[in-house]
Amino acid sequence: MPMHTATTAAPTTATTPPAGRPWWRLTWADLSLIPLVAGVVLFVRAYAAGAPLWGDEQMIARNIRDRGFLDLGGALDYNQSAPLGWLWAQHAVTTILGTDEYALRLLPLLAALGTLVLAWLIGRRWLGPVGAVVLVSFVATSAAAIRYAAEVKQYSGDLFWTMLLLGATMLLLERARPTVRQYVLWWSLAALACLFSMGAMLATPVFAAVLVGAAWLRSGWRSALRAALPFLVWLAVFVVHYLVSLRYVVGSEYMATFWGGRGYPPPGASLGETVTWSLGRLRLLAGDPLGLVPPDQGSRYLAAVTRVFWLLAGLGCLAAARRSRPFGALLAGVVLFAYVLAFAEVVPLYMRMAIWILPAVWVAVGFAADAGAELAVAAARGARRTWRGALALAGGAAAVVLVFALLGPLAVARTGPLPAGDFDxxxxxxxxxxxxxxxxxxxxxxxxxxxxxxxxxxxxxxxxxxxxxxxxxxxxxxxxxxxxxxxxxxxxxxxxxxxxxxxxxxxxxxxxxxxxxxxxxxxxxxxxxxxxxxxxxxxxxxxxxxxxxxx
CATH class of the missing domain: 3.40.50 (Rossmann fold)
Incomplete structure (x- = not known):
């Protein structure tokens, strides 16, 4: 049975712009422009504060300032690591604009703003008004996005490139029969992302597996082969990047020692301890990098928010799968693969090392909010007097209320005064x-x-x-x-x-x-x-x- 794509799974609604409508025409989903503008204000505000560089920024900035383009390959000084493309771009900017805080943080700011724009584009194409507003609001109020918009680190780039690759994958999955040229373009984009973002590089196997699997289910092995062959473009870039730069990160004893004890399962853990560790990750991720805990909120708040948020993310993956099965696999696959990498002791599932999962999680929650809103509207229109209709209306409304209950404290917390540094x-x-x-x-x-x-x-x-x-x-x-x-x-x-x-x-x-x-x-x-x-x-x-x- 052929797999339905996102464009054929449902009639045209406010969620899906009618065929032939120019992309620049506003839809109800463009209500998400309101949180987008708010996010721009928050990101630029953090950048404009011009805070002094802190320890990690100072160390990576010394590498950028004191090395040439060729010297940025190899092992960096002071136990630092970053993608080679990002290092080169930073070095080019500082060569032109100088090495003050504003020049050093310009690329991180642009990457954060780009992530906001990509969230808006994804929301307006695949989500309705509620889902699009929720998606963009989560990005706009994200503690990680705001922080790394104003830090000389590559993590805002991880958000941007992973979000870009996620959107490009969803776009390609919509097509009934993508051409070889389109697959080559996708793999070329993934190769470019590999140079600039470790996070996008980690997400690429998930995105590629879903693309190739969807092609196989849709049209057989020849179509899957057509989707997979341009992988050679990505492989060539990855091998060069690995030999020049990445191998020093992968083999770093410091990284294994510093992050391993925090982001890998306990050595020799029993099955019960492993399950406990896995569930505990959800709470840690909710605190950082998701940043779901506003200031002055305690552990009880975090525990409650963690359950609600990850429940919504799981329901969002199911809602995305109902729209298009590959979409659900795409969003759930990122989080599951992050666990696989942690169990294999390749990438820690902890703090900023896990920031690359956020775009998929945010989009999943957007799908959950959208599904709740659509369910509530359908129940209100067609089954007002039946108990099923009342239950559906209550469930849909509850989902929407829960999402905005999460967003409210976050928005208030992020718009408060910037925290003062301990020492200048x-x-x-x-x-x-x-x-x-x-x-x-x-x-x-x-x-x-x-x-x-x-x-x-x-x-x-x-x-x-x-x-x-x-x-x-x-x-x-x-x-x-x-x-x-x-x-x-x-x-x-x-x-x-x-x-x-x-x-x-x-x-x-x-x-x-x-x-x-x-x-x-x-x-x-x-x-x-x-x-x-x-x-x-x-x-x-x-x-x-x-x-x-x-x-």
């Missing part, structure tokens, strides 16, 4: 650089070395990174005396974040030892978390003995 590293490092003069040495705690390396790389030289390394009881210090580190200098500039663990110990020890060697002449430290001061040293003969042992 940009201003403080530049203040320290202005204080620097010949004869000074800079001591930087390790957690802040990238802030100094980014904002004042040349100005704060020479510099050292002392780490307190107390010897075991009863043994002599095998490290260096702080006096040997600062001997020959007139002043010491000290900067660094004081967090839990050894860096905090180092900061306290440095402060205590320098107090016996000189006088603080300038201080912009902040509480017990940040150290920023200038110490003028006394003659070496007047130094008190130091108690710290450093390496």
């Amino acid at each position: 590293e940009r201003a403080t490092v530049r203040w320290l650089a202005a204080e620097h003069r010949p004869g000074d040495v800079t001591l930087v705690l390790s957690l802040s070395r990238h802030a100094v390396g980014w904002y004042a790389d040349h100005e704060l030289q020479p510099r050292r990174e002392p780490v307190a390394a107390p010897p075991p009881p009863g043994t002599a210090c095998a490290g260096r005396d702080l006096r040997a580190i600062v001997d020959g200098f007139q002043r010491v500039l000290v900067y660094g974040a004081l967090k839990d663990g050894q860096p905090a110990t180092t900061g306290a020890q440095v402060r205590a030892d320098l107090a016996g060697m000189g006088t603080v002449v300038a201080d912009r430290s902040q509480g017990s978390k940040w150290l920023a001061m200038v110490v003028e040293l006394r003659p070496a003969g007047e130094w008190a003995p130091v108690t710290g042992c450093y390496r």
